[in-house]
Amino acid sequence: MVVKSQCSGHRVTGILVGESNVQRYFPRNITEIELQLDHLRIECGLDPHFWNGKPEISDARLCLWLESKERDACGRRIPVPLAMIPSGRNSFILGPAQLEEAQQQAH
Numbered sequence: 144m145v146v147k148s149q150c151s152g153h154r155v156t157g158i159l160v161g162e163s164n165v166q167r168y169f170p171r172n173i174t175e176i177e178l179q180l181d182h183l184r185i186e187c188g189l190d191p192h193f194w195n196g197k198p199e200i201s202d203a204r205l206c207l208w209l210e211s212k213e214r215d216a217c218g219r220r221i222p223v224p225l226a227m228i229p230s231g232r233n234s235f236i237l238g239p240a241q242l243e244e245a246q247q248q249a250h
Contacts, residue, residue, distance in 0.1 A: 157206060165198045177231075177235070226239065
């Protein structure tokens with residue numbers, strides 16, 4: 144699935160998953176997911192608003208990782224599309240949007 148980073152001013156606040164992705168990939172009974180960010184694995188909690196109109200994942204470690212990846216030529220933070228690929232039960236790999244395209248071509 145393709146998701147988008149969320150920015151507020153000069154800060155990255157998390158990733159916007161999108162309501163259709165939430166319905167498709169996230170059972171309501173889960174309270175956290177595991178994300179693989181390069182060689183780092185983190186667990187991120189999902190608050191109740193995730194299923195009710197605010198499909199955003201926010202975690203301090205995730206934000207730091209996103210901030211290290213996302214800057215335009217002038218050093219500003221900009222929202223970018225990202226691939227979030229299921230890799231197990233409640234587990235996902237997060238990476239560049241091209242990762243999603245590569246996975247689709249492999250199948």
